[in-house]
Amino acid sequence: YKKRAERDINNAYKFNLEKFIVELLPVVDSLEKSLEVQGAEQLRQGVELTLKMLLDMLVKLGVNQLDPTGQPFNPAYHEAM
Numbered sequence: 082y083k084k085r086a087e088r089d090i091n092n093a094y095k096f097n098l099e100k101f102i103v104e105l106l107p108v109v110d111s112l113e114k115s116l117e118v119q120g121a122e123q124l125r126q127g128v129e130l131t132l133k134m135l136l137d138m139l140v141k142l143g144v145n146q147l148d149p150t151g152q153p154f155n156p157a158y159h160e161a162m
Contacts, residue, residue: 104138 111134115127136146149159 101142104141108135108138 108131111127111131115124115131118124118127139146147158149155
């Protein structure tokens, strides 16, 4: 039982990491494309689109962005940085 549980944990870790990498590849491609751009405005648009792709990927993986501006610090939800 112990070996099976350990194997299941390792498989879950492997598949979650694989899912993360697959989701991250379009963001990397977009960053590479933005390095090829000549104009400053086009570069800005490319970076904005890449940021949107990254934030969308994080939402798909269950990471939600909080905006605690104006709220008291709550250690259950916020992390001091």
